[in-house]
Amino acid sequence: MFEIALSALLILSLLIFLGSGLWIGLSLLGVGLLAMAGFTSRPVGDAMATTVWAHTSLWGLASLPVFIWMGEILFRTRLSASLFNGLSPLMRRMPGGLLHVNIMGCATFASISGSSAATLATIGKVTVPELRKRKYPDRMAYGTLAGAGTLGLLIPPSITMIVYGVTVQESIGRLFIAGILPGLMLAGLFIGYIMIWGMVTEEGRRHREEPASWREKLQGLRELAPVAGLVVAVIGSIYTGIASPTEAAVLGVVGALAISALQGALTWESFRDSLLGATRTTSMIMLLLAGSAFLTLAMGFTGLPRALADWIGGMDLRPWMLIAVLTVFYIILGMFLDGISSIVLTMAVIEPLVRAAGIDMIWFGIFVVLVGEMAMITPPVGFNLFLVQSMTGRDIGFIARAAVPMFLLMVVAVVLLTAFPQIALWLPDVMTQRN
Template sequence: MDQILIAVFLIVALFALFAAGLWIGLGLIACGWIAMALFTTRPVGDAMLTTIWGSSTSWTLTALPMFIWMGEILFRTRLSEDMFRGLAPWMTNIPGRLLHTNIIGCTIFAAVSGSSAATCATIGKMTIPELRARKYPEGLIVGTLAGSGTLGLLIPPSLIMIVYGVAAEVSIAKLFIAGVLPGILLAGLFMGYVMVNAWLKPGSIPQPAERLSFGQKLWASRSLLPTIGLILAVLGSIYTGFATATEAAALGVVGALAISRAQGSLTWATFKESLLGATRLSCMIALILSGAAFLTLAMGFTGLPRQLADWIDHLGLSPALLIIALTIFYILIGCFLDGISMVVLTMAVVLPMIERAGIDLIWFGIFVVLVVEMAQITPPVGFNLFVLQGMTGHQITYIARVTFPLFLLMCIAVALIFIFPGIATWLPAQMIGPG
C-alpha cells in the first residue's frame, strides 16, 4: 500500500510540474530529486550529478545529433520536389494514383530522416499543393500524409530507436534493421487502404493528365538517384557491418551536404540554420534523457519498478495480454506526451515486466515505436496533426478524423508483428558483423 501511495504522489507531482510549464527534462530531474529526498536515505546531489554526466557522455548517443543534422540539411534541399517528379509517373496506373506519392515519398524520406514531423513537413510541402491542384480528395491527402509521416519513426534511422536502444541497452544497429520490414508492412497497409478507397469510390480519383512511355518514366526517375544513393550508403554500411550507427550517421551528414551542394541549396545561411536546428533539438532530447536517467535511478532506489513488476508477475498475464495492456496504456499516455517522453518515462517500469515475460527486447523496441507512431496522430498532443494544421489550415479535429483509418491500420500492424514476430526479428538475425 505504501508503494502505491508513493507512486500516486510522484505521478501527481510530475504532472503538476509539467502543468506549471517546467521543461520536461527539468521536470523529470525535479521529480527524481523529490523521490530520493523524501523516500530514500541516499545522498541526492552526488547521485544526480553522476547519473546526468554518465547519460550525457554515452558514445551511443553521438548518432542522435548526427542523424538529426542530416534530416535538417535535407529538409532545406529540393529533395521533396525531386522525389515527387521521380515517383509521380509510376503512380498513374495504380488505384489511387498520385495519393501514393504521399506514402512512398514518406517511406523513402523516412530512410534519410529520423523525425516523423520532418518527414511529414518535407513531403507535405510538395505533395499538398500538387494533389490539391489536381482535385484529389482533401481528406485522403491529409489523412495519408499524417499517417505516412509517422514512418519517420519506424524506418531507420529513427531518433526514437536510438533513445530506446540507450534505455534498454540493446544494439541500435539491430533496432534499425529490425524496423525495415515493419516499415514496409505499414506502408503496404496504407497503400492498400488508398486502393480500396479508390475502388469503392472510383469517381473520386482524377484521371492522369498525361500518359508517359516506359522510357519517359525511367528518365523522370533520375531525380530519385541522390536519395536512393544516400539510403544505400547509410543503411548498407550498417547492415553489412562496415560501419556502426554513429559512423553511418556521420556518413549520412557528409552525403546530405554533398546532395545539398549539388542541388545548389547549400549556402552559409542554410548551413547555419540546419546546424542550429539540429543543436536545439539535440539539446532538448539530451536534457530529457538526462532527466529520465536520474528519475530511473531514483525509482530504482524507491523500489517502485521492482514492486510493479512483481505485481504484474503475480497477475499471471500471458505475453499477449501484457502486450494488449501496454498498447492501451501507450495509446492513452500518447494523447498527452510526445514520443520521446513516452519512451524515457516508461522504460524503467516497463522493461522489467518485458524481461520477466521473456519478450525479445529488439521486438519490443519495434512494438514501442509502432505505438509511439500512433501517438503522433492522436489529439490533443499529436505532432503530425500540429504540422498539418499549420500546412493545410484545417482544424485538429478534422485532421484526426481523416487520419483515424490509418490509426486502425497501425493497430493491425501491431497485431501482425505479435502474431508473426519474425517480421521484426528476422533481419537483425541476418546481420553481418557485430550488432
C-alpha cells in the same frame, strides 16, 4: 500500501510539474529529486551528477546529433521536389493516383532523415499544393500525409530508436535493421488502403491518372538516384557491417551535403540553420534522457519498479496480454505526449516487466516505436495533426478524423507484429548469423 501511496504522490507531482508548463526533462528531474530526497538516504547531488553524466556521455548517443543534422540539411534542400518528380510517373497510374506519393515519399525520406516532423514537412510542402491542384479530396490527401509522416519514427535511421536503444542498452544497429520490414509492412498497409479506395469508390476511380511514358519514368528514376544512393550508403553500410551507426551517420551527412551542393541549396545561411536546428533538437532529447536516467535511479532506490513488477507478475499475465495492456496504455499516453517523451518517461517501470515476461527487447523496441507512431496522430496532442493543420489551414478536428483510417491500420500492424514477431526479428537474426 506504502508503494501505492508513493506511486500516487510521484504521479501527482509529475502532473503538477507538466501542468505548470515545465519542460518534460526538467519535470522528470524534479520528480526524481523529490523521490530520492524524500524517501531514500542516498545523497542527491552526487547521484544526480553521476547519473546524468553517465547517461548523456554514452558512445551510443554519438550518432544522434549526426543523424539529426543529416535530416536538417536535407530538409533545406529541394529534395522534396525531386522525390515528387521521381515518384509521380511511377505511382500515378495506380488506383488512388498521386496519393501514393504521400506514402512512398514519406517512406523514402524517412530512410534518410530519422525524424517524423522533418519527413512530413518535407513531403507535404510539395504534395499538398499538387494534390489540391488536381482536386484530390482533402480527407484522403491530409489523412494519408498525417499517417505516412509517422514512418519517420519506424524506418531507420530513427531518432526514437536511438533513444530507446540507449535507454535499455540494446544494439542500435540491430534496432535499425529490425525496423526495416515493419516499416515496409506499414507503408504497404497504407498503400493497400489507398488502392482499395481508388478501386471501390467512384471518387477514387475519377482520380486514376494517365500512364507515364517510358521517358518520364526514366527521368523520374534519375531524380530518385541521389536519394537511393544515400539510402544505400547509410542503411547498407550498417547492414553489411562496413560501418557502425555513428560512422553511417557521418556518411549520411557527407551525402546530404553533397546533394545540397549539387542542387545549389548549400549556402552559409542554410548550413548555419541546419547546425542550429540539430543543436536545438539534440539538446531537447538529451535533457529528456538526463531526466529519465535520474528518475530511473531514484525509482530503483525507492523499490517501486520491483514492487510493480512483482504485482504484475502475480497476475500471471501471458506475454500477449501484457502487450495488449501496454498498447492501450501507450495509446492513452500518446494523447498527451509525443513518442520519445512516452518512451523515456515510462521505460524505468516498463523495462523490468517486459524482460521478466521473456519478451525480446529488440522486438519490443519496434513495438513501442510503432505504438509511439500512433501518438503522432492521436488528438489532442498529436504532433503530426498540428503540422498538417499548419500546412493546410483546416481545423484539427477534420484532420484528426481524416487520419482515423491510418490509425486503425497501425493497430492492424501492431496485431501482425505481435502474431508474427519474426517480422521484426528475422533480419537482425540474419545479420547476426552473417557476422
